[in-house]
Amino acid sequence: MVDKPQWRELFSEVVTSGQCTGCAACVVACPHDVLDYDDQDGHYKPWHLDIDGGREDCTHGIKGCTMCTRACPRFRSWEAEIDVHRVGRERTEDEVYGVGDVVLARALDPEVAGTGQDGGVVSAILLYALEHDLIDAALVSATGEGTWRAEPAVARTRDEVLATAGSRYTYSANLLAYPEAVAAGAERVALVGMGCMASAPGAMQVRKAGKIARRLSLTIGLLCSKTFDDRIFDELFEARYGLVREDIVKMNIKGVFQIWTRDGAMHEVPLKEAHAFTREGCQQCPDFAAEHADISAGGIGAFGDWTLLIVRTELGRMLLQGLIDGGRIEVRPGDDDPGAVALLHKLAQVSRRRWPESADPKPRLIPLRRP
Numbered sequence: 001m002v003d004k005p006q007w008r009e010l011f012s013e014v015v016t017s018g019q020c021t022g023c024a025a026c027v028v029a030c031p032h033d034v035l036d037y038d039d040q041d042g043h044y045k046p047w048h049l050d051i052d053g054g055r056e057d058c059t060h061g062i063k064g065c066t067m068c069t070r071a072c073p074r075f076r077s078w079e080a081e082i083d084v085h086r087v088g089r090e091r092t093e094d095e096v097y098g099v100g101d102v103v104l105a106r107a108l109d110p111e112v113a114g115t116g117q118d119g120g121v122v123s124a125i126l127l128y129a130l131e132h133d134l135i136d137a138a139l140v141s142a143t144g145e146g147t148w149r150a151e152p153a154v155a156r157t158r159d160e161v162l163a164t165a166g167s168r169y170t171y172s173a174n175l176l177a178y179p180e181a182v183a184a185g186a187e188r189v190a191l192v193g194m195g196c197m198a199s200a201p202g203a204m205q206v207r208k209a210g211k212i213a214r215r216l217s218l219t220i221g222l223l224c225s226k227t228f229d230d231r232i233f234d235e236l237f238e239a240r241y242g243l244v245r246e247d248i249v250k251m252n253i254k255g256v257f258q259i260w261t262r263d264g265a266m267h268e269v270p271l272k273e274a275h276a277f278t279r280e281g282c283q284q285c286p287d288f289a290a291e292h293a294d295i296s297a298g299g300i301g302a303f304g305d306w307t308l309l310i311v312r313t314e315l316g317r318m319l320l321q322g323l324i325d326g327g328r329i330e331v332r333p334g335d336d337d338p339g340a341v342a343l344l345h346k347l348a349q350v351s352r353r354r355w356p357e358s359a360d361p362k363p364r365l366i367p368l369r370r371p
């Protein structure tokens with residue numbers, strides 16, 4: 001066992017083993033700027049600059065730097081370590097989607113509700129946190145007009161939060177926007193991201209990864225089964241269904257890919273046709289429910305314009321109460337939609353089966369009985 005695991009161990013145990021999600025936590029945590037990020041041709045992977053130890057090793061790591069392995073939310077016994085840090089204990093086998101309480105919510109501001117993907121609650125939380133001086137900036141995902149390519153972005157204002165609301169189903173390593181947020185003076189930064197990214201702040205905090213661990217002070221997770229390669233637009237949506245990306249105005253996944261076009265029509269693409277375009281970094285991901293976020297958000301369930309929330313931490317509970325008291329959201333108990341909770345359980349189990357048997361066994365733990 002290596003005492004001070006560094007890029008060499010990260011490269012062999014995570015990056016080249018298939019467990020790397022491409023979350024970019026190692027890239028933004030590296031204090032020597034020797035890691036870069038490749039997001040071309042569906043790669044979404046970190047790489048090490050040749051000048052400084054080559055592809056597989058790092059001269060700073062040889063001298064004792066361990067920052068990249070401290071930041072990585074897939075390194076060794078990440079799940080149990082972050083569970084204990086976030087909620088004070090390891091989960092039980094039955095807590096297949098992590099620790100937390102399920103509620104349903106939607107934004108009461110019509111503009112926020114109308115712009116959001118489901119109930120607009122993620123945007124409502126960001127707006128509340130910005131307006132109440134709880135955060136200085138949020139790391140979110142933007143997309144250019146008609147391109148549908150998801151890109152990391154910083155939101156500091158209402159306009160920026162609303163302009164980046166909604167879901168894109170290609171990958172956006174939102175952590176890559178961190179340097180821009182900090183360069184503009186942000187000290188308290190919220191991260192919005194799928195489970196792979198949402199575990200990064202906890203990993204950094206429990207392994208004491210310096211300033212970045214302290215600054216990432218709020219994590220909003222997005223439920224997620226997978227993301228897709230950008231080529232899905234040309235090779236499936238356009239080639240088979242004649243849907244060109246410039247005409248697409250909104251997308252959602254509700255058992256099928258739902259695609260709305262400029263002319264007001266909604267088109268359905270069966271998910272089984274999309275599976276061939278699954279992004280490589282998602283193939284072994286065990287985390288459907290963004291288990292280490294303060295609050296996780298998803299769109300499953302019978303109520304189309306509501307967001308399903310899993311409220312996990314004290315900070316998450318405090319924010320939810322603030323939003324309710326401030327008249328920003330309305331909530332109803334998760335029990336109002338037992339089908340959604342059962343589906344959450346099932347999808348979380350499906351994801352956990354993907355974690356390889358050769359790695360730390362905890363993320364594969366699946367309960368024998370269903371609730």
Ligand SMILES: Cc1cc2nc3c(=O)[nH]c(=O)nc-3n(C[C@H](O)[C@H](O)[C@H](O)COP(=O)(O)OP(=O)(O)OC[C@H]3O[C@@H](n4cnc5c(N)ncnc54)[C@H](O)[C@@H]3O)c2cc1C
Pocket residue numbers: 115116117118119120121122123124140141142150164165166167168169170171172173174192193194222223224225226227253297298299300307308
């Ligand atoms: C790739 C992906 C897969 C998902 N899969 C599921 C699923 O299988 N089941 C389910 O119930 N829910 C899933 N969701 C979550 C769902 O689509 C909504 O994001 C969630 O319900 C919150 O809705 P909202 O209206 O409250 O959020 P909004 O107020 O619309 O805010 C959404 C936030 O997500 C950010 N965002 C958008 N796209 C991306 C991206 N590609 N990467 C990182 N951040 C992004 C936006 O910048 C914004 O801050 C997925 C989301 C994404 C991005």
Ligand code: SF4
Pocket residue numbers: 010014015019020021022023024025026027045046071072073074075
């Ligand atoms: S999972 Fe994230 S932190 Fe870990 S090696 Fe991959 S990109 Fe880096």
Ligand code: SF4
Pocket residue numbers: 021171194195196197224225226227281282283285286287
């Ligand atoms: S399935 Fe979702 S949470 Fe998992 S690696 Fe892919 S994008 Fe990240």
